[in-house]
Amino acid sequence: xxxxxxxxxxxxxxxxxxxxxxxxxKVYAWYTGGFIGFVIVLGVLEQMGLPRxxxxxxxxxxxxxxxxxxxxxxxxxxxxxxxxxxxxxxxIYNGMATGADWMxxxxxxxxxxxxxxxxxxxxxxxxxxxxxxCLVALFLAPYLRKFGQFTIPDFLGARFEGNLPxxxxxxxxxxxxxxxxxxxxxxxxxxxxxxxxxxxEVGIFVGLGGILVCSFLGGMRAVTWTQVAQYIILIIAYMIxxxxxxxxxxxxxxxxxxxxxxxxxVSELEKKLRADPKEQEVIGIFKQRADAADAKLKDVxxxxxxxxxxxxxxxxxxxxxxxxxADIQAAEKELxxxxxxxxDAKKAYTAAKTTNTARTAPLGGMPSHAAIFAGDPxxxxxxxxxxxxxxxxxxxxxxxxxxxxxxxxxxxxxxYTTPSVKEARESVTWSLFFxxxxxxxxxxxxxxxxYEMFTGVVGTSFAALPEWITAWNxxxxxxxxxxxxxxxxxxxxxxxxxGGDIIVLATPAIGGLPFVISGMVAAGGLAAAxxxxxxxxLTIANALSHDLYYKMIDPNAPTSRxxxxxxxxxxxxxxxxxxxxxxxxxxxxxxVSAAFSxxxxxxxxxxxxxxxxxxxxxxxxxxxxxxxxxxxFYYMVTTQPWLRGVFGVTSPIADNIWWGIQPISAGxxxxxxxxxxxxxxxxxTGQPRQDTQExxxxxxxxxxxxxxxxxx
Numbered sequence: 001x002x003x004x005x006x007x008x009x010x011x012x013x014x015x016x017x018x019x020x021x022x023x024x025x026k027v028y029a030w031y032t033g034g035f036i037g038f039v040i041v042l043g044v045l046e047q048m049g050l051p052r053x054x055x056x057x058x059x060x061x062x063x064x065x066x067x068x069x070x071x072x073x074x075x076x077x078x079x080x081x082x083x084x085x086x087x088x089x090x091x092i093y094n095g096m097a098t099g100a101d102w103m104x105x106x107x108x109x110x111x112x113x114x115x116x117x118x119x120x121x122x123x124x125x126x127x128x129x130x131x132x133x134c135l136v137a138l139f140l141a142p143y144l145r146k147f148g149q150f151t152i153p154d155f156l157g158a159r160f161e162g163n164l165p166x167x168x169x170x171x172x173x174x175x176x177x178x179x180x181x182x183x184x185x186x187x188x189x190x191x192x193x194x195x196x197x198x199x200x201e202v203g204i205f206v207g208l209g210g211i212l213v214c215s216f217l218g219g220m221r222a223v224t225w226t227q228v229a230q231y232i233i234l235i236i237a238y239m240i241x242x243x244x245x246x247x248x249x250x251x252x253x254x255x256x257x258x259x260x261x262x263x264x265x266v267s268e269l270e271k272k273l274r275a276d277p278k279e280q281e282v283i284g285i286f287k288q289r290a291d292a293a294d295a296k297l298k299d300v301x302x303x304x305x306x307x308x309x310x311x312x313x314x315x316x317x318x319x320x321x322x323x324x325x326a327d328i329q330a331a332e333k334e335l336x337x338x339x340x341x342x343x344d345a346k347k348a349y350t351a352a353k354t355t356n357t358a359r360t361a362p363l364g365g366m367p368s369h370a371a372i373f374a375g376d377p378x379x380x381x382x383x384x385x386x387x388x389x390x391x392x393x394x395x396x397x398x399x400x401x402x403x404x405x406x407x408x409x410x411x412x413x414x415x416y417t418t419p420s421v422k423e424a425r426e427s428v429t430w431s432l433f434f435x436x437x438x439x440x441x442x443x444x445x446x447x448x449x450x451y452e453m454f455t456g457v458v459g460t461s462f463a464a465l466p467e468w469i470t471a472w473n474x475x476x477x478x479x480x481x482x483x484x485x486x487x488x489x490x491x492x493x494x495x496x497x498x499g500g501d502i503i504v505l506a507t508p509a510i511g512g513l514p515f516v517i518s519g520m521v522a523a524g525g526l527a528a529a530x531x532x533x534x535x536x537x538l539t540i541a542n543a544l545s546h547d548l549y550y551k552m553i554d555p556n557a558p559t560s561r562x563x564x565x566x567x568x569x570x571x572x573x574x575x576x577x578x579x580x581x582x583x584x585x586x587x588x589x590x591x592v593s594a595a596f597s598x599x600x601x602x603x604x605x606x607x608x609x610x611x612x613x614x615x616x617x618x619x620x621x622x623x624x625x626x627x628x629x630x631x632x633f634y635y636m637v638t639t640q641p642w643l644r645g646v647f648g649v650t651s652p653i654a655d656n657i658w659w660g661i662q663p664i665s666a667g668x669x670x671x672x673x674x675x676x677x678x679x680x681x682x683x684x685t686g687q688p689r690q691d692t693q694e695x696x697x698x699x700x701x702x703x704x705x706x707x708x709x710x711x712x
Contacts, residue, residue, distance in 0.1 A: 021090045043516040052515045059519040070226045091423040095430020097224045100231035100531035108528035113500025115446035119369035126439045128398040132405020137428035143611045145424040152409040153547040159610045160621045163552045168625045172602035173409045173543045176595045177536045183591035184533035185581040191526045201582045223534045230527035237524025241507045245448040259444035262451050269454045274362045281486045282494035286359040293353035304345045311335040364493045389660035396665035404596025407603035410535040452510050458493045468509035541570040593664045601628035601670025614696040620682030628674025635666040
């Protein structure tokens with residue numbers, strides 16, 4: 001292990017730290033060179049005839065085996081190593097690990113796809129997530145490191161003097177982390193399926209093996225060194241296709257500098273597509289379908305009877321004409337698939353109306369890429385209202401993502417691993433830099449891919465569609481499907497239904513790059529999903545084993561038992577998350593954003609007031625976390641379609657919407673409620689103990705005379 005760089009160098013003090021860092025530099029330099037060489041060798045083998053399926057399996061097995069190998073080499077049962085990596089991770093490497101921890105499936109897979117589908121509106125994610133790290137650096141990371149605990153619930157228990165705030169913190173950490181990890185495992189399943197050809201549900205559990213080996217064997221220590229390796233893979237994988245598209249379209253290998261010119265071309269193409277008669281024809285057909293579904297909803301029993309009769313007549317006509325067996329079987333399947341009850345029929349007709357209505361918008365339902373907000377501030381009342389609502393949601397989402405970033409337990413845990421408070425601050429700076437590399441590139445990727453789609457795919461005959469469309473349609477038809485709606489044999493933009501979750505993964509194929517680059521990008525997406533899943537699963541397992549079991553149930557438990565319980569819980573939580581992800585509950589970006597709203601409402605008020613207001617007490621923090629999280633959860637349950645179905649909410653969504661705010665930004669209501677409750681309840685109840693107030697003073701003002709040192 002020592003020769004691999006993951007053990008601390010012999011000796012003490014600054015010299016030992018420098019030697020340890022130098023050792024790490026050497027290890028990861030060789031690793032980076034080896035990965036690039038591996039990709040080049042696979043590229044050569046592809047040109048020599050290596051099948052694509054083999055390339056996918058090689059990437060999948062090689063990367064998972066690599067991460068598992070690091071996990072095995074970093075295995076430990078020492079509590080400090082397992083929970084906080086021995087508090088000896090250099091700032092630059094902690095920044096890189098945090099970058100990987102942060103670059104979840106949402107960042108790597110979903111963000112550029114959201115920018116592709118929503119244009120300017122997608123910038124809320126970049127602004128919110130990046131701004132959140134400024135809050136982390138200014139308000140939380142260095143102060144939490146001074147307190148010296150292992151986890152966020154640990155801090156809440158120590159700062160607010162008891163197990164009740166700790167328990168609420170445990171519940172909140174599990175809720176937001178579990179929601180987040182479901183999204184990551186969904187991404188793992190998506191990528192594993194694309195690489196291996198396995199069924200989505202099987203792919204989830206195959207990818208899960210790579211997650212578990214690292215976090216199970218070595219805890220934070222193994223996760224940290226694995227995440228550094230994963231960041232190197234994901235940033236290389238993200239950059240290469242974008243640079244290639246930039247060179248292909250503009251001749252300049254700096255996409256961030258030139259994509260503005262391509263955006264102008266995209267805007268011109270959008271104007272042409274809006275006026276294209278064929279696009280108008282497709283929109284008209286979808287409008288007819290939406291109207292037909294609406295008509296069925298007015299008399300559901302009659303519509304059911306008509307559908308049954310039409311389907312039966314189709315079968316009878318085919319049999320009478322001795323039609324092909326395949327056509328008869330397909331018609332029989334259509335008949336069998338028709339809804340059997342009034343309730344099922346109503347749901348089916350409503351879904352058909354909603355789906356077809358959404359596709360009556362120009363540009364396949366996408367807004368103009370450069371349009372700042374929907375609507376028009378100078379238009380009629382409806383346009384003005386749409387503009388105001390769009391702007392309000394944009395700002396609300398930025399707020400939730402910023403505050404949620406600053407309160408995510410698995411991110412804040414990373415700053416417990418640095419040797420000192422100074423390195424915790426430096427680590428945030430490095431984190432921002434490594435995240436910036438990807439976030440600065442995502443808008444360019446979205447524009448370059450959209451230009452490629454408008455010029456290279458739209459207008460192509462169905463007989464000559466590129467192979468990647470068929471391949472992704474096999475992975476999941478809900479992510480990509482094309483249908484010749486107007487039967488002209490030519491693909492119009494309105495006939496494409498594409499999910500944002502595949503834009504990045506399909507970029508190499510869209511740009512005409514060799515399949516080995518597609519494999520590398522998928523490996524990068526896998527690294528992003530695995531790295532975040534590792535950190536999230538560890539957060540949940542540690543909350544249960546360290547904060548619940550050790551701190552609340554058995555304070556005398558030996559270290560070996562605590563670590564063993566954490567490992568067992570890790571496996572249980574991972575399997576539960578995989579089972580939920582296999583149901584495809586919602587798209588990746590919604591799941592992730594929901595986790596941010598939960599974290600923002602539950603933790604941000606309690607953490608910031610706990611650090612900066614010594615009068616904040618146990619009852620204020622406890623009730624504030626419950627009130628903030630409860631408000632956020634209530635708003636999501638009553639306004640988000642999937643959650644409404646889970647909890648059986650039947651009232652119209654419009655009756656539950658507050659000021660037009662989308663459920664993705666529910667934390668906008670929970671955060672101020674949390675602050676207000678903590679402040680009011682703390683003022684109405686007793687002050688914290690004197691030693692707690694002195695501790696808060698010391699953490700904020702370490703040189704203040706008479707203040708006491710922070711707890712270890």
